[in-house]
Amino acid sequence: MVSTGLAAPQDAAPEPDTARLEEVLVTALKRAEPLQSVPVSVTALTGEQLDGMKLDNATVIAERVPNLQVNGIIGGPSPVFSLRGVSMFDYSLNQSSPVATYVDEVYKGNFALFGVELFDLERIEVLRGPQGTLYGKNTTGGAINFISRAPSFDSTDRYLKLGAGNYNRYEVEGGFGGTLVPDRVAARIAVTYAEADGWFKNLLPGGPDMDAVGQWAVRGSLLFEPSGSLDMLLRYAHSEQDAPNYAILARPGPNGIGAGIFEQFHQLDPIANPNTDYFREGLADDEVEVSFTPNRQQTTDTVSLTANAAVSSSLTLTSISAYSEGDLFNPEATDGAPIEVFKTPYVGRAEQFTQDLRLTSAFDGPFNFILGGFYQHEVIFNSTELQLWNGIDVNLDGAIDAQDCIDSAGGLACRYGNQFDQNRNSWAVYVDTSYKISGPLTLRLGARYNHDNAGLRNFIAQLRGPDNVPIANLIPGDPNDINATLDNNLHDTATTGKVGLDYSPHPDFMLYGYYSRGYRSGAFSAQAFFSPVEATAADPETLDAIELGIKTEWLNGRMRLNGAVFQYVYKNQQVIDVNPVTLAQPLVNLDRSKIKGAELELVMRPFDTLTVQAALGWLDAKLEEAVLRGEDLSGNQLPNSPEFTGNVVVDWEAFRADKALLMVQVEGSYADAQYFEPFNVPRLRESGYGLLNARLALGSTNGRWEAALWGRNLTDEFYITSAADVSGIGYDYTHRGVPRTYGLEFNLNF
Numbered sequence: 001m002v003s004t005g006l007a008a009p010q011d012a013a014p015e016p017d018t019a020r021l022e023e024v025l026v027t028a029l030k031r032a033e034p035l036q037s038v039p040v041s042v043t044a045l046t047g048e049q050l051d052g053m054k055l056d057n058a059t060v061i062a063e064r065v066p067n068l069q070v071n072g073i074i075g076g077p078s079p080v081f082s083l084r085g086v087s088m089f090d091y092s093l094n095q096s097s098p099v100a101t102y103v104d105e106v107y108k109g110n111f112a113l114f115g116v117e118l119f120d121l122e123r124i125e126v127l128r129g130p131q132g133t134l135y136g137k138n139t140t141g142g143a144i145n146f147i148s149r150a151p152s153f154d155s156t157d158r159y160l161k162l163g164a165g166n167y168n169r170y171e172v173e174g175g176f177g178g179t180l181v182p183d184r185v186a187a188r189i190a191v192t193y194a195e196a197d198g199w200f201k202n203l204l205p206g207g208p209d210m211d212a213v214g215q216w217a218v219r220g221s222l223l224f225e226p227s228g229s230l231d232m233l234l235r236y237a238h239s240e241q242d243a244p245n246y247a248i249l250a251r252p253g254p255n256g257i258g259a260g261i262f263e264q265f266h267q268l269d270p271i272a273n274p275n276t277d278y279f280r281e282g283l284a285d286d287e288v289e290v291s292f293t294p295n296r297q298q299t300t301d302t303v304s305l306t307a308n309a310a311v312s313s314s315l316t317l318t319s320i321s322a323y324s325e326g327d328l329f330n331p332e333a334t335d336g337a338p339i340e341v342f343k344t345p346y347v348g349r350a351e352q353f354t355q356d357l358r359l360t361s362a363f364d365g366p367f368n369f370i371l372g373g374f375y376q377h378e379v380i381f382n383s384t385e386l387q388l389w390n391g392i393d394v395n396l397d398g399a400i401d402a403q404d405c406i407d408s409a410g411g412l413a414c415r416y417g418n419q420f421d422q423n424r425n426s427w428a429v430y431v432d433t434s435y436k437i438s439g440p441l442t443l444r445l446g447a448r449y450n451h452d453n454a455g456l457r458n459f460i461a462q463l464r465g466p467d468n469v470p471i472a473n474l475i476p477g478d479p480n481d482i483n484a485t486l487d488n489n490l491h492d493t494a495t496t497g498k499v500g501l502d503y504s505p506h507p508d509f510m511l512y513g514y515y516s517r518g519y520r521s522g523a524f525s526a527q528a529f530f531s532p533v534e535a536t537a538a539d540p541e542t543l544d545a546i547e548l549g550i551k552t553e554w555l556n557g558r559m560r561l562n563g564a565v566f567q568y569v570y571k572n573q574q575v576i577d578v579n580p581v582t583l584a585q586p587l588v589n590l591d592r593s594k595i596k597g598a599e600l601e602l603v604m605r606p607f608d609t610l611t612v613q614a615a616l617g618w619l620d621a622k623l624e625e626a627v628l629r630g631e632d633l634s635g636n637q638l639p640n641s642p643e644f645t646g647n648v649v650v651d652w653e654a655f656r657a658d659k660a661l662l663m664v665q666v667e668g669s670y671a672d673a674q675y676f677e678p679f680n681v682p683r684l685r686e687s688g689y690g691l692l693n694a695r696l697a698l699g700s701t702n703g704r705w706e707a708a709l710w711g712r713n714l715t716d717e718f719y720i721t722s723a724a725d726v727s728g729i730g731y732d733y734t735h736r737g738v739p740r741t742y743g744l745e746f747n748l749n750f
Contacts, residue, residue: 019608020557026125027105027147029432030134030370031360036551039444039502039512041128041564041599043615047121047149051747052665052695054710055118059721061144063669063691064647065126066599066617069640071676073722073735074330074346075246075296077215078111083128084566085595085621085641086141086543089575089678090587092526093328093348094382094422098518098541099141100131104148104235105320106304107137110350110380112326115239115300116217120175120190122149128599129566130518130543132496133432133446137376140518140543140570150233151177151186151223158750165710165743169196169213177221186223192216199739200247201287204338208293211738214243229310237302245296247288250336251683251732252279257337258389259730261412265392272393277730278337285718286739289338294331294345301325314363320356325349334726334733340391340466342729347383352376366436376426382526385417386583388729390466402465413466416529418475420459426452426521432498440505444514447497452521456488456537461529477532486532492540494519508553518543523574525587536586538574560603568595575678577628581728590678591625593638609653617645623678636680642672642688656701665695676723684732689719704749711742 024035028042035044043065045053053060057076062068071080073091080088081099088097096109108114124146131139149157156178163171177188193216198209217239225231250257256277265273283289304322311317328348335341358372389412394404404413430448437443461475462482470482478484500514520541528534549564570593578585597619605611621641626633647669655662670690677684692714699706716739724733 019605021553021560021603021605024123026123027145028125028127030358036508036510036553036560036562037504039442039500039510039514039549041547041549041566043126043128043601045124045126047123050118050121050124052710054712054741058118061124061126062671063667063693064615064649066601066615066645066647067128067597067619068126068645069642069671069674071640071722073724074111076738077241077296077298078114078328078330081141081144082640083126083142084568084597085593085619085638086568086570087638087640089573089639092382092576093330093346093384094380094420094526095523096137096520097141098139098520100135100137100139100143101146102135102143103146103237103302104304105145105306105356106302106322106324107352107354107376108324109137109376109378110326110348110352112298112328112348112350112380113300113302113324113352115237115298115326116192116215116241117146117239119173119192119217120149120219122147128564129547130496130516130545132516132518133430133448133498134370137374137426137428140520140541148219148221148235149175149177149188149190151188151221153179153183153186153223157188160748161745163743163745165196166741167197167199169194169741169743171195171745184225188221189218191218195243198244198247199286199741202247202293203283203287203289204291207290208244210244210247210288210290210293212243214295215239215241231308233306235302235304235306237300239298239300241298242295244293245331245333246735247290248332248334248336249285249288249734249736250280251734253727253730253732255730257335257729257731258339258341259728261389262339262392265394269393269396272396272398275339275391278335278339278341280336285736288336290333290336291338292331292333292343294329296331297327297329299327311359314361316360316362318356318358318360320354322354323352325351335729335731340387341389342726343387343390345385345387347381349381351379368434370430370432372430374426374428374430376424378424378426380422381419382422383417383419384526385415386529387415387466388583389413390415401467402469402471405463405465405471414471415464415466415468416461416474417464418459418461418526418529420526421457422454422524423457424452424454426450440503442502442504444498444500444502446499447495450492450494450496450519450521452490452492454490454522454524456486456524458485459487459528459535460485474530475528475532475535486535488524488535488537490522490524490537492521494540494542508557510551511549512551513548514546516545516547518545520574523587525576525585527576527585527587530582530584534584534586536588538587539572539589541570541572541574541589543571544569555604558605561601563598563600565598566596568593570595578677578724578726579629579728580725583726583728588628590623590628590633593621593623593626595619595621595638595641597621609656611651613647613649615647619643626678628678631679633678633680636678637675639676639678640674642674644670644672646670659701661699661701663695663697663699665697667693676720677725679725681725684723684725684734686720686723689717689737691715691717699747706747708745708747709742710745711740713738713740714742716740
């Protein structure tokens with residue numbers, strides 16, 4: 001590529017260009033490489049960028065990454081990522097997303113294992129497209145890597161952040177790192193704590209406001225380098241969350257939440273059944289009346305050991321061993337109502353051991369490789385209960401108990417609960433190679449063999465009364481043994497990989513293209529409650545991708561422009577099919593979808609006091625062959641796939657004196673219209689929304705201190721992040737986005 005900057009006169013030494021963009025190092029391909037040298041579509045958010053984003057949870061990341069959506073169907077602390085239209089259309093706690101999440105290269109497949117992670121981060125890397133070679137675990141859509149700050153021998157890094165905001169928000173975060181033994185042992189510890197009242201105001205007297213924050217976490221790291229050829233990094237992280245849960249914005253149907261059933265029984269006996277159906281009358285979109293308000297609780301622990309050993313001057317052996325465990329209690333007032341219509345407490349526990357072992361070359365010649373193996377052992381326990389119309393005295397005897405459920409013969413005053421154990425053993429071997437055909441042209445080949453065994457054990461679904469007295473065994477459906485269980489097994493294998501070329505005739509220009517295949521293993525349904533036919537197992541899904549991309553730098557490194565176009569053929573996408581009337585929820589496969597799209601990302605620093613970042617994403621994500629409940633959905637838009645997404649971020653150094661400077665950041669993002677389910681029900685459609693954030697910071701020129709005012713969603717935009725049709729119970733189930741938040745923070749580096 002030809003740079004458009006002018007050369008300095010031959011008789012004058014060039015002065016440093018302070019407006020040149022900083023080089024960003026990423027490990028997207030398991031090597032530390034400059035972002036512009038990596039022939040894949042990746043967005044890297046640096047620690048400095050993250051500090052200005054006010055990351056309460058991972059949902060905020062979507063505002064900076066084109067073609068990324070984050071679905072909040074089980075709450076912001078448990079994000080469901082959708083990347084380029086590839087998403088997990090399931091909210092079960094036993095499932096793993098097709099957009100894989102890693103923390104310090106440790107796979108976090110289960111919801112219960114992803115805790116309070118967004119603190120003391122060095123960067124976040126978002127890899128778009130199937131990662132079927134180096135990232136082979138359930139990654140048809142992409143991978144998101146959260147990379148924490150590691151100990152260093154070079155400097156002592158200490159910082160403290162204090163903050164306060166609306167909704168009585170208070171927070172503190174700090175990190176400390178340094179050398180314990182010169183050139184041998186270094187350590188780092190970081191902590192975070194945050195609390196805030198809920199922004200969803202609960203109008204019931206004495207009830208807590210919902211969607212609150214109450215969390216803390218600690219992460220400790222110890223780096224040991226016994227010799228120049230070996231280093232070991234031991235990490236331990238613990239997090240806890242305990243706060244009033246998210247609230248559901250239920251949109252009543254014509255007969256109200258309860259589908260008219262409460263009114264019928266009220267007419268029969270207003271003493272035994274004083275409640276009528278609920279219509280949310282007089283409530284704003286950030287107000288609820290809910291009586292089911294147990295705190296959402298989650299605890300996570302992870303310990304990992306990363307070791308790098310130099311086998312020779314050009315070969316390095318890397319081992320990443322990790323053990324993780326987590327407990328999650330998610331008590332959802334699914335009806336968003338003060339009466340007992342529909343409540344769903346979820347319980348999930350998970351334990352996981354993973355081992356990644358790889359040999360990486362650094363030859364001077366044209367050929368290089370990464371050869372490795374991956375192993376995962378996962379054990380999960382899930383328990384879920386659907387509590388339906390538990391506020392109705394069916395037989396009018398003055399008590400709501402198991403007899404009411406029996407007498408209703410139609411699901412009133414009943415609880416449908418299931419529980420099971422699930423174990424999975426996965427292993428893979430992989431190789432990733434590159435060969436320089438000529439100076440600027442490189443051939444890349446990768447392959448991975450995947451092997452998955454999964455077992456469903458002790459699955460039981462029972463019908464119980466509102467007093468929790470067992471009535472019947474529904475799955476496996478044994479009429480004689482109310483505690484009967486069933487087992488099931490899955491065995492999947494797949495070969496995935498990638499072949500591509502990249503062409504880089506100039507350090508500021510790269511053109512790349514590749515074909516790749518991703519794979520997501522089969523899965524068991526966790527939402528089977530009523531009949532053995534619901535206890536389904538979905539087949540593996542695959543995605544074949546073709547992508548062309550370009551990476552460029554201009555104006556002597558002051559402008560960076562990257563882009564990509566792609567086409568996917570997506571087969572057997574796993575979806576949970578929620579029947580809005582019966583609430584039956586089998587896990588099924590959609591035959592085939594086609595996704596086309598593009599991204600364009602720009603970073604520009606026209607002069608050293610102004611940086612502009614912009615990104616645009618376009619998607620055409622359609623079902624091609626899909627039938628659900630006998631209805632042909634061909635041509636429908638895939639869930640969580642708006643046609644256009646984009647963002648603009650402006651960082652301006654507005655004023656500088658000898659010892660202080662004033663920084664202004666303005667950020668806007670937009671997501672086009674989207675559906676949240678494959679039937680494309682018009683009333684469940686989000687029509688599109690834009691968000692405006694800003695930050696004003698006064699700090700020292702040496703970076704020692706900073707005081708900042710921040711605001712998110714400054715226009716208080718109302719928008720929906722997920723929706724489902726449960727009209728059989730009388731309403732539409734929706735999650736809304738976070739309203740306007742703002743605050744003050746003080747940062748100290750020493």
